[in-house]
Amino acid sequence: MAVTQEEVLNALRTVQDPDLKRDLVSLGFIKQLRIEGGRVAFAIELTTPACPVRDLMKDQARVAVAAIPDVLQVDITMTSQVRSSMAAQPSGGLVPTVKNIIPIASGKGGVGKSTVSANLALALSRTGARVGLMDADVYGPTIPTLLGITAAPEVDAQNRITPVESHGLKVISMGFFMKPEEAVVWRGPMLHKTVQQFLGGVLWGELDYLLVDLPPGTGDVQLSLCQSIPVTGAVIVSTPQDVALNVAQKAIAMFKKLNAPILGVIENMSHYVCPHCGTTDEIFGTGGAQRTAERMDLPFLGAIPLATPVRVASDDGIPIVISQPDSPAAQAFVQAAERLAAQVSIRAMQGELQPHVNVSF
Amino acid sequence: MTDTKTPVPIEIGRANEHDVKIRWQDGHESVYPARALRLACPCAGCAPPPPAGQAAISAVKPAETGPVVRAGGGGVAETVHPVRIDLVGRYAISIQWSDGHNTGIYTFERLRTMCPCCSAGGVRQGARVETD
Numbered sequence: 001m002a003v004t005q006e007e008v009l010n011a012l013r014t015v016q017d018p019d020l021k022r023d024l025v026s027l028g029f030i031k032q033l034r035i036e037g038g039r040v041a042f043a044i045e046l047t048t049p050a051c052p053v054r055d056l057m058k059d060q061a062r063v064a065v066a067a068i069p070d071v072l073q074v075d076i077t078m079t080s081q082v083r084s085s086m087a088a089q090p091s092g093g094l095v096p097t098v099k100n101i102i103p104i105a106s107g108k109g110g111v112g113k114s115t116v117s118a119n120l121a122l123a124l125s126r127t128g129a130r131v132g133l134m135d136a137d138v139y140g141p142t143i144p145t146l147l148g149i150t151a152a153p154e155v156d157a158q159n160r161i162t163p164v165e166s167h168g169l170k171v172i173s174m175g176f177f178m179k180p181e182e183a184v185v186w187r188g189p190m191l192h193k194t195v196q197q198f199l200g201g202v203l204w205g206e207l208d209y210l211l212v213d214l215p216p217g218t219g220d221v222q223l224s225l226c227q228s229i230p231v232t233g234a235v236i237v238s239t240p241q242d243v244a245l246n247v248a249q250k251a252i253a254m255f256k257k258l259n260a261p262i263l264g265v266i267e268n269m270s271h272y273v274c275p276h277c278g279t280t281d282e283i284f285g286t287g288g289a290q291r292t293a294e295r296m297d298l299p300f301l302g303a304i305p306l307a308t309p310v311r312v313a314s315d316d317g318i319p320i321v322i323s324q325p326d327s328p329a330a331q332a333f334v335q336a337a338e339r340l341a342a343q344v345s346i347r348a349m350q351g352e353l354q355p356h357v358n359v360s361f
Numbered sequence: 362m363t364d365t366k367t368p369v370p371i372e373i374g375r376a377n378e379h380d381v382k383i384r385w386q387d388g389h390e391s392v393y394p395a396r397a398l399r400l401a402c403p404c405a406g407c408a409p410p411p412p413a414g415q416a417a418i419s420a421v422k423p424a425e426t427g428p429v430v431r432a433g434g435g436g437v438a439e440t441v442h443p444v445r446i447d448l449v450g451r452y453a454i455s456i457q458w459s460d461g462h463n464t465g466i467y468t469f470e471r472l473r474t475m476c477p478c479c480s481a482g483g484v485r486q487g488a489r490v491e492t493d
Contacts, residue, residue, distance in 0.1 A: 226450045227466070259367040259452035259469070359454070360374040361381065361446040 003035050003070050008042070011064040018053055019342045020349055024061065027349075031079070038072030040065055047348065048208075049080040050127040050341035082129060082208035083348035085232040093229065094200035098132070098207045100232040100344050102263065103225055105255070107247035109216035111239045112268040114142045115314050116304065117213040119330070120235075122321040123337035125168045129208040132163065132170040134198050136225065137215040138184045138191060141175030148317020152176050161202045167322055172202050188220040195224040209344070218254040226258040233261035233347055235301065235340060239269045240288035248289070252296065263301075263343040265293040266336055270303035273328075299343055302336035305329050367452060368473040379442035383472060391476035395442040399458055400434045401475060402465035428460055 012030055013023045024030055024044060033042040044061060046054055058076055065074045084099035095101070104117040117133060125131040135143035144150075147166045153176050154162045163170040174184060174194065186194075204210065215221050225231065234255045238248035248265075255262055267289030272281045283306060293300040304310075307329045313320040320330045369386045376382035379395040402408070406429040428436055438460060445457040453468040 226452070228450070230448075230451045256367075257452070258450055259369075260450070357370050357448060358372045358374075359446055359448055360372075361443060 003038065003040060003068060005033060005035060007068050008033060008035065008040055008065055011068055012061055014064050015057060015060045017057065019051075019346055020047070024057070032077075038070050039075070040068075040071055040073070041075035041077075043077040043079050046078065046080040047083050047345035048127075048341040049082075049129050050124050050338045051080070051345075052335070052338035052342055054078055080128070083345065083351075085344065085348040085351050086230060094196065095204060095210070095229060098204055098210045100208065100348070101210045101212065101229055102232050102340070102344070103136075103212040103214050103222070103234045103260075104237060105214045105222065105234050105251045106216060106237045106244075107218065107249070107251035108238070108244045111237050111244055112304075113137075113216075113237050114146055114213050115310065115319070116235075116237050116266055116268055116333075116336075117211050118143060118146045118314075118319050119321045119333040120337045120340060121169050121209075121211045122167055122319055123334045124209055124211075124341060126321070126325075126334075127337075127341075129341075130206055131168070132172075132204050132207045132210040134202075134210060134212045135171070135173035135175065136195060136198065136212050136221050138174040138186070138194055138221065139215055141173045143171060143173045143213060144175040145317065146314050146319060147171060149173075149176075159201065161197075163202055163204065167319075170204060170207070172198055191220040192224040195221055196228055199225075199228055209341075218250055222251075222254060223258075226255070226260050231260045232344055233263035235263055236265045236298075237268050238265065238289045238292070239284045240267055240282070240286050241284040242288065244284075245288050245292050249292070249296075252298070261347055262298050263340060263347065264299035265289050266301045267303040269306040272306045275308065299339065301339045301343075302332055304332045304336070368469050370469060370472075373446060373454060381443060381446070385473065389476070389479075391472070391478065393472070393475075393477065396434075396437065396439065397477070398443070398456070398467075399437055399441045399460075399462070400430055401467075402430055402462065403467060403471060404429075404462075404465040406464065407462075428462060 009025050013025045015024050016022065017024065017027060020027060029044050029046065031043040031045050044057065058078055062074050062076055065071060082099050086099060104113050106113045114137065121131050121133040133143060135141045149164050149166050149171060151164050153164050153172065161172060163172045164176065178184065212225060236248050236251055238244045252262055269284055271286050272283050274281065290300045305328060309324055309327055310320050310329045313323045320327060321333050324330055370383045371386055372384040374382055376392040381393045381395065381398060383391045430437055442459050443456045444459055447455050449455050449466050453466045455463065455466050457463045
């Protein structure tokens with residue numbers, strides 16, 4: 001008896017994507033199905049290369065297909081095609097080649113937004129995704145230092161900026177355009193113009209994810225970003241103590257007001273492990289961000305430890321995800337990035353099912 | 362934190378030559394007469410001043426943004442109408458008016474609340490307002 005395509009697809013219908021909660025066939029993940037006698041080969045095209053459950057799904061698919069009588073061999077290729085959450089964007093939009101735009105916000109300053117942004121971007125990039133990082137903290141741009149960038153971006157005759165490439169990321173920052181001792185002293189309209197320029201005036205090219213490192217607060221930059229483009233959703237970074245969480249909730253309230261989804265909450269400086277005696281000290285308390293996320297029914301993306309190597313790597317311009325990828329802090333960043341990518345996939349899939357606003361006036 | 366979800370339109374278009382029609386995700390249709398919509402402009406220049414005791418923070422120069430709405434609607438032409446409507450992010454629209462004004466951002470939430478056919482209490486009974 002020859003194995004039929006129908007038998008293989010029926011077997012694969014029993015395998016679910018745990019994040020999207022649908023089976024691989026109805027999600028359209030199964031590509032290039034070939035059957036030659038008892039040998040079955042196909043590709044599973046995931047919605048992100050950073051999928052946290054890719055190995056699980058591959059194993060389940062293999063077991064399901066191998067259980068069909070007369071199947072002797074199963075060859076599975078894993079690929080990915082990041083879906084866009086920006087379908088609502090008109091074709092003449094500011095950034096038509098960027099699939100997902102993700103602001104990283106905190107409300108309170110000093111909780112490590114930029115460190116988290118840089119490491120999340122690098123973790124996503126290391127999975128093979130095309131990632132950009134926009135440093136929208138015009139007052140205190142730190143991304144150039146964190147990534148060790150000294151080069152200036154090129155600006156062409158039409159005033160279009162080519163982002164600086166660093167560790168595989170495409171990066172733009174206000175820091176590229178000012179001397180370290182200078183300060184940006186601007187009112188709202190200039191900030192709005194800068195945000196628009198960083199979106200539409202930068203040659204981002206094809207990107208799967210554009211992370212935006214926001215300044216603290218709920219002001220002009222945040223508002224301009226959410227007005228200029230339909231953001232995919234925001235990530236909220238907080239330290240565990242109440243003073244930070246109370247301000248983080250204001251950032252959450254702002255995004256809700258602007259109808260921007262919250263993709264998740266990250267707890268930074270979650271705990272400190274003494275390098276000498278190994279004792280864990282919860283300097284700012286711990287678990288506060290997770291409890292807040294649970295109470296507000298938001299996804300919790302992970303807890304990043306407060307560790308000296310994170311700071312040293314940041315000051316050296318080689319973030320810890322690259323310089324010490326096996327360290328606990330780097331692993332925490334990678335896990336948070338995978339959970340973030342999963343949330344983006346869920347959002348993008350929902351966007352495809354949701355009607356878009358059609359304006360004809 | 363409120364749990365009310367922002368109402369989402371599916372289609373924004375014309376009810377006739379000048380009036381604006383919005384079809385919402387819950388199936389409701391709202392029709393906004395053009396001039397009434399112009400008079401309801403929420404921008405800092407047009408919106409009524411904040412109640413006494415709150416500092417006024419707006420400093421919009423009318424000359425740069427087209428005429429602002431005066432009390433009672435004086436100064437706004439009877440024939441004023443939208444020329445173009447654009448989406449603002451995920452949550453609002455902006456309207457380019459025939460009199461040159463364009464600084465008002467009308468949030469979906471506000472538009473839904475001011476739907477002329479719904480009762481004074483805002484959204485009429487039984488209508489579902491949700492985003493997903």
